Amino acid sequence: MTVEEQAREGWARLMGSGGAQDRTPGEIVPADLPAPEGLTATGGRGHVTLTWRPVPGAIGYAVHRATASAGPYEPVDHGGGDVLAVPHGPYADTTGEPFREYWYSVAPLGTVTSMGSLGVPVAAAALSSGPAEVAVEVTADGDEGPPHRPWRAMVGSEHLSHLLCEDTSGGRPIGAELREALRRVRDELGVQQVRAHAILCDDLGVYKLVDGQPRLDFSGVDRVYDTVLELGMRPVVELSFMPRDLASDPSRTVFAYQAVISPPRDWDRWSWLVRELTAHLVERYGLDEVRDNWWFEVWNEANLSVFWSGTPEEFWRLYDETARAVKAVDPGLRVGGPASAAVGWIDDQLARESPVDFVSTHTYGSPPLDLRPLAGDRPLLWTEWGVTATHGSEVNDTVFAAAFLLRGMRSAAGRVEALAPWVASDHFEELGRPPRLAHGGFGLLTVGNLAKPKYWALTLAQRLGDTQLPVTLTGDGAGGLVEAWAARSGDGTVTVLLWNATLDHAKAGGDPELDRAVTVNLTGLPAAAYRLTHWRVDATHSNITALWRAIGEGRDWPDERQWAALRDADRLQEAEPSRTLEARDGAAAVAFDLPMPSISCVELVPAT
Template sequence: MTVEDVARERWAQLMGAGGAQDRAPGEIVPADLPAPGELVANGGRGHVTVDWAPVPGAIGYAVHRATSPSGPYEPVDHGGGDVLAVPHGPYADTTGEPFREYWYAVAPLGTVTSMGPLSVPVAAAAHSGGPAEVGVTVAADGDAGLLHRPWRAVVGSEHLSHLLSTDTSGGRPIGAELTAALRRVRDELGVQQVRAHAILCDDLGVYKLVDGEPRLDFSGVDRVYDTVLELGMRPVVELSYMPRDLASDPSRTVFAYQAIVSPPRDWDRWSWLVRELTAHLVGRYGLAEVRDNWWFEVWNEANLSVFWSGTPEEFWRLYDETARAVKAVDPGLRVGGPASAAVGWIDDQLARKSPVDFVSTHTYGSPPLDLRPLAGDRPLLWTEWGVTATHGSEVNDTVFAAAFLLRGMRSAAGRVEALAPWVASDHFEELGRPPRLTHGGFGLLTVGNLAKPKYWALALAQRLGDTELPVTLTGDGAGGLVEAWAARSGDGTVTVLLWNTTLDHAKADGDAELDRAVTVDLTGLPAPSYRMTRWRVDATHSNVAARWHTIAEGRDWPDERQWAALRDADRVAEAEPSRLLEVRDGAAAIAFDLPMPSISCVELVPVT
């Protein structure tokens, strides 16, 4: 076997691990792409940063490593548990041993099941100890274009009938708090749409057989979608799961609420249901509203057998029937998919003769790949994305997850229409309702609607102005560990958002070797002085899980006194009191420590 054959075989094994692609082909085929050029690997304190020249047509890159130039080369596994590829360089490898020389090579991906050849390998080694500094230069008078905010398009949520629930979790009202959570992400983060499973499930009573004849009732859907629109949001209509009386095998279910994942027993009635629902939505909310602002997404992760008990061929029939049914109401309505796990089936989706108005897929543990070479001009909606797909993982409540969100949003800006964090609220019951306040829930907000670090990450990103500013990073870990995003507002406010993180889940709790000292140099500042405020998200700041652990007293849920204390602390923390920053010749410098993981946001408001 060649070096490339070995690398593709190992990639196939990794893609199958944990069920990430349990319907994917077992063979990773060669992609008609050249090997990346200009590969460089630089060792720093606690890491090796690898970078390369982009390959036209590649959707991403698999970074490989070996202990000798002849191999064998294995994909670097940073523990994300999904697609262990990145959309671009630089990539910081923090999984190796200090002072041990490794050989790095990078392969381009045509799809997640097609890989090009490895690059010419280069060698580097991480070191340990000593100083590590990063310089960040921001041109405050520059213009890098309109700042794109991918988090504002869509957020994920529990099945939306949860909005109607009068039950409680942790003594908190489920429906009322989920409604308030969506309102908060709309008002504070600017999120415009919500995507959720199970709008066709039996808890909303959409489809029933009465004396052998089908009856439709959209009153439950109306209550849900009326609530969403009253919040100032729109739904992504995920057409799932199968109503019991229409299912070919009602015993095939998923989740605690027993969503049925089988194909329909009657394809004509499925098409009729979709067509009638679509026509009802158009009639209730208006053709222009639905055509211009709503997306119709077919099913959820059918490339995982847990979500689709039929064959792949049956799913593609479902897609074709569904897309035609939506378009029968109005050709301008937008329908797409495949809403797949781990970026699967994208090429199969685009080969369909039936309409594909947008491409949607999911990934966890890495920034979203660049699907523009496959999708062309079609909108790209990543309708699920996050630090991990594992329910109840402690990493969901951490600062590591917060910095991960910023890395992904910055990477995706300008190349996707939506990058949807999964999910808005810990009021979530796929595998059962929350057992305690900090339980590793997927939510940006806890039960009780307290902001987690990842919520504050997006809230700080929302403070960025509309004009993006040019940023240059230099030093040990620049671009691979430490990243920055800067923008200017219409009133001259300059905001610089910085974070320090790795994709390596083994370092989620931090690693002193990866901490950095940062100096931000600003040039082109027009005002003579600015009021400077700096906010922090780290182990001891803006961290509800850390706060709760100090006052929990062994409890799973707060008592009223503890709820009051947590609500009082529910704000992003200032690193220091705001102060006046003097400018000389249009320049100023700010220095501070940036642990890994952590986030800092510097805001300069001109003083008049």
């Protein structure tokens, strides 16, 4: 077996049956893409950083490793459990043994099931000692245009009828707190739209058979969408799941709320349902509003059998029928998909003769791949994205997840329409309602609407001003572990956001070898002095779930005294007291330690 065949076989094991896409054939085809050139591997403390030159037409890169130059080469598995590819370098491999020499090679991806050639391998070894310093150079009078904030476009949520729920979890009102969570992400993070499942499920009573005849009732949908708009947001209309009375097999369900995943028993009635719903939304909310601001997404992750009991061919018929039904109301309405798991079926989607106004897909555990070579000028909507797809994983509540969130947002900035964190709130019941406060829920906010570390990550990113600044990083782990994002506000405030993170889930709890000493050097500062504020998200700052584990006394839910203590601590915390920072000849420096994982935000406000 050649090295290329070894690589494709290893990738097939990750992507094929039983892996990230259980309907993807266990075979990876060659992509007509050349091997990346200029691969370098640099050993540093606790890691090896890889860089390479981009390959035109590649959507991402699969990093491979071997213990000998001849192989066998296996994809590096950093534990994300989904598409273990990255959209670009640098890539920091923290999964190897210290001082052990590994050989690395990188292959470009044409799709997630087509791989180009492996590049010329290079060798390096991680170290367990040595200087671990990173310098961050910020040009405060530079101008790279306005920063793109992908989180503002969209956030995920539980099925939206949950907004109307009057039950409680942990003694907290579900509907009221979910509404408040969406209001907060709108007001505090700038999020414009919410995407959720199951607008066609039976709890909203959209489609029923009465004396053998279909009857439509959109009053439940109206209550839900009216609520979303009252919160200042707009819905993504995910056309799912199948009404029970329209399903060919209503026994095939998913989730605790038993969403039906089968094809329709009557395709004409499905098309009629979609057309009538679309026409109703246009009539109720206005053609210009719906045409200009709403997305119609077809189904959810049909490339996983857990979400679609029909065949792939039946799903593509569903897509075609649905797209035509939406467009029959108005050709300007935007419909797309495939809303797939693990970046699957994108090439199949774009081969359709039916309308595809945008491309939507999902991934977990890695920054989103660069699908522009496939999608062309179509908008790219990552309508689900996060650190893990595993329900109840403790990593969801950690600083590791917060730093991961920033890494993905910075990577995706300027190349996607939306990167939607999954989800806004731990009021979420796909596999049942939350059993305890810190249960590893997907939410940015806990039950009780306490901010998790990843909520604070986006809060800090939201503080960036309207003019992005040039940033250069050098040192041990620069770009692969430590990253930075900087911007200037109209009043001259300079904000520098930094994080130290690996994609390696085995290091989610931290690793002292990956901690770094950081110096931020600023030039081009016009004022003589600044008020310096330094916010931190780490093991002991802005970390409500860590606090709860410390004071929770083994309880599932807080008592009233503990709720009060948690609410009192629910704030963005400073790493040090604010102080005055003087600039000499337009230059100043700020130095501090940056553990892995952690986030720092340094804000300089001109002193008056």
